[in-house]
Amino acid sequence: MIISKLNLNKALQILNESAQVFVPAFEVIEDRAAKKSIREKKFLPYREDLEVELEGPNTVKPPKDILFPNVEKLYQYKAAGEDSYIRETLPEETPKILFGIRPCDMRSIKSMDKVFFTKNYVDSYYARRREYVTIVAIGCTETDRTCFCDSMGIDPNTAPGADVMMNRIEGEEAYLLHAQTEKGEALLKNLESLEGPSENVKAIRTDCTLKIRKIPDLDRKLAEMFEHPIWDKVTKGCIGCGTCTFVCPTCYCFDIDNENYGTEGCKYRCWDSCMFSDYTRMAGGANPRPTKKERLRNRYMHKLSYFNERYGETLCVGCGRCIANCPSHLDISEFIEKSSAVDPKAEVYTESIRAAQGKEA
Amino acid sequence: MTELTQARTEERIREEAKKALASGEVRAVVGWCATRFDDRTRPFFAETAEECDLLVWNPYCINGTAKFALDDRYPDQKLALILRGCDSRAVNRMLRDKQLKRENLYLIGVVCDGKENPICEECQHKTPLVYDVLIGEPAKEQIYPERFRKIEEFEKLSPDERYAYWAAQYDKCIHCYACRNACPACNCIECYADQYRVGWQGKAADREQNQIYGLTRAFHVGDRCIECGECERVCPMHLPIMRQTRKMLKDINELFGSYEGGLSEEETPALGGFRLDDPDEFM
Incomplete structure (x- = not known):
């Protein structure tokens, strides 16, 4: 499927109707004392007035906190006689779409999946969030001078495991999208009304600027x-x-701690x-x-x-x-x-x- | 004598570093070495004569060197530091705070020419204030007239505006402690924030805990800030951390007269001493 850059905002709006969409965009903090504004590119919940930037440099922070939040409540409790309780606080069952993550970050999510899903243990908090996330990955069009994913065996143009793969089309202000999973097919169905003509298109291919010499073993x-x-x-x-x-x-890695207020409190985990x-x-x-x-x-x-x-x-x-x-x-x-x-x-x-x-x- | 060129200064640094190691009294010389990017250097411990040839001096030597002396508080041998003006104030800071012993240090001062670091525009002491050997001709001290300008501008905002500004900043904070670890005034053997079992500081990187951390650190640094700007430089989320310590310095300057931290080993910090003739007008 081809979607023109002009229709990108419309696509995000459509997707945002049935799920919470996260996109790489600029967060701006006005510093009136220094008469300047501080801009930081990060994954933000989509809004129409966001300055979205799918291409360009990657975000400073990875999108991992959407699946594995920095601070996450595990359960809450109360110790007060007959009113006592312990209640698990699993994440809400809200569908989310991670739109525009890079191949390196997609590979990271696959590694996190191994940690939180395999070796006879399933982390129910991570699993819940992962289940409700649909991932649209985008191939890099330019790489930072510190990017070396292809030296680590990752292709900056493809993202195995993503639900939808998206690549910029050579010589055109448009993207080529294709579904890689059933979730991805369902997502693209929503965007059919925006589909553009698809004749003889070729996706842009990018290489990392930083090549490093790593021995295989x-x-x-x-x-x-x-x-x-x-x-x-x-x-x-x-x-x-x-x-x-x-x-x-x-x-x-995470640490587990509690926060207590009188007889009530909660157990949370946070990045360590x-x-x-x-x-x-x-x-x-x-x-x-x-x-x-x-x-x-x-x-x-x-x-x-x-x-x-x-x-x-x-x-x-x-x-x-x-x-x-x-x-x-x-x-x-x-x-x-x-x-x-x-x-x-x-x-x-x-x-x-x-x-x-x-x-x- | 004319100003030394960059290349000549680098040569002199390497000579002095080799001399220091050859004396047998020094275990390593801390300076900067090149990285794969031409506009970046990194702190480097030269431990052999060969490694001394890797020391560089260029506009990108921006990392503070002094704090590395704290990595080994009870060394068998001296540690040599390549010092710029700011690094020398950092050394004074830690000597004054009794965290380092002068006899454990060998100080190779270099008259600094200002680096590719915004804070360098505000520098008032390009010549090291303490050293064993000095490379370059002492430069005339400069007054930076804008020292408190941003603070004055910030003070004009309403309390609500200021709170909203800092709240947004601390939402960005990732609680990495880079500001603390780079700060020469943060020289406690054990930081309050690391005393998790006591529970002063929560570990969660949320607004509340980040603000508590930022505020506590700022007050702990208090009058001991030497205005090197390392806290701001190292912050991966670009928080304007200097604005907190500068605010305190501004207040101190207004209340107690002209004051700068780290100018000598003997100084009494503005808030760390008392005078019998203090008017105590607030009592």
């Missing part, structure tokens, strides 16, 4: 490198904040970060990951090795968000190149000029 190599001196070096510049984990589309000291701190105060070296090692290992061992795929999807947002300008793609090239048995690791510049690993 890096996961197994890293598994043998837990004590390697490279960790001391690459983690020194880290300041130990949680930015990389919170902008990462595949970081799924393995970069924080309390992530592994035991009740008695001991911490098996006492410094940022152990914490960042864990993060890199989880993305590049541990997840492979458990689920058979690499957890880093190459979206580049952690590279773009790291306060210290640490770069996981550089680490992938360095660790691919390094001698796994080396006892000393010295940064070389070419490695430090990321030019040659």
